[in-house]
Amino acid sequence: MSSKKIAGYLVGVSLALSSVALHAEDKVYRLKLAETWGANTPILGDAPKNMAKLAEQMSNGRLQIRIDSANKHKAPLGVFDLVKSGQYDLGHSSSYYWKGKVPNTLYFSSMPFGMMATEQYAWFYQGGGLELMQQVYEPHNLLSFPGGNSDIQMGGWFKNEIRSVEDLQGLKMRIPGFAGEIFAKVGATPTNIPPSELFMSLERGTIDALEWVGPAFDLRMGFHKIAPYYYTAWHEPGSETQFLVNKKVWDDLPADLQVILETAFRVAAFDMYNQAIHENAQSWAKMKAEFPTIQVRDFPPAVLDAMKKANQELLQEQAQQDPLAKTILDSQAEYLSAVRQWTDISLRAYLDTRE
Structure with a gap:
């Protein structure tokens, strides 16, 4: 084959590969999410809706997420199994619902006399909590991400x-x-x-x-x-919900869509926390009045x-029975001990000045 023909062949291959790459970038990923909540449940149900909208917008339409409420899939406390088995790609629920299946999951929602929401978010994202949560969920073909906090x-x-x-x-x-x-x-x-x-x-x-x-x-x-x-x-001083992801589905997503999806999780979770504080204040005023x-x-x-x-x-x-439980509980106790000292001289001290 002449050099001119070889050059022409390589140009053709390059164009073909570029076409494939472009086609791959344009591929639409249609995912299904099962939520524990009933249709139109306020705040809890708003989080997955907001997440799906954000993911679609940030991905320029490449991520399309359909949400099925509990009244459709008929398994409000079965979301763990629905996502693990691959019947659904994603889930929105609360981690402590699965303690009967995997006892170590309960530590990632809220613990009695434990961390408040702000402290717990710091533990998740700065203190190693997110990594410990993945250590619990990955053996079950799952990943778990904070899904929004309903506050105390x-x-x-x-x-x-x-x-x-x-x-x-x-x-x-x-x-x-x-x-x-x-x-x-x-x-x-x-x-x-x-x-x-x-x-x-x-x-x-x-x-x-x-x-x-x-x-x-x-x-x-x-x-x-x-x-x-x-x-x-x-x-429940800071009750965190969760976004569950089927691990195989996650691994099959392009890297940029993984980043977009995780970002949508974090933004929707933050919005849910703000919404919960706002609506709790409004509803409490209404309760007292009416x-x-x-x-x-x-x-x-x-x-x-x-x-x-x-x-x-x-x-x-729990700590004596399971080494991983001990690791998680030790991590939470150590982090709470440190972060609560700051909470005491900042938030608690400020609130005391208001009394």
Whole structure:
């Protein structure tokens, strides 16, 4: 073959490769996301919608994400399995829902008496928390990313006032995660119920009490019509949701779309946190004005002491049983010890000046 023919051949190959590359860059990736929440659930459901819109805009349409709510896929507490198996590419839920399948997942939502949202975000992105979360999820063909924080969660709605630890004995309460284990240890009977069934369960007496989130979420649910005692926080000081990703789907995405998707996760999570604070404030003002029968209560010191004691005992048991659990819990405890010193002389000190 002459040099001229070789040159022509190489030009042809180059053009063909350029065409393939251009075609690859234009490829549209259509992903499906399953969420734990029902259709049009405020705040929680807004996060995946905002994420999908951002991902589409930033990718110039190359990422198209369809969201299926719980009423469509029929498995609100099955999102972990839906994404792991590949039935869905993405999920939006809460990590502590999977503690029965993978116990170490519960540490990445919110821990009783633990970090507040701002402290926990710092741990995720600066203190090694995100890397530990991937260490837990990757063996299950999953990746997990922070999915939006509902801020500090109220302690729950109770039909009867809690005056002592004795009042918790046999009390049937919807409360998931590690807090449920603490309640069990102090004598209550915790259970987890999908969001769509909460009001009916409380109304029919299937449960005596429940915790959901905070005013922005609770007001719409109408719990105050049945259980007038609204208790303040202890169990979820910064409750983080999650975006789940099927690992194979992630690996098949081009590098730029991985960056775009993760960026969309972070922005949507930040927006959800801001939205939760804003709407909690508005809803609490409405609750006070329109429903004066709501009675806000703090758990008595003896009850809090019992729960703190149970919390420490359970944490020690978890750490002794599983080396990875110990690594995660040690990381959280060390980070909390350091960051809370700053919180004390900054945020707490400022709030004290307002009293």
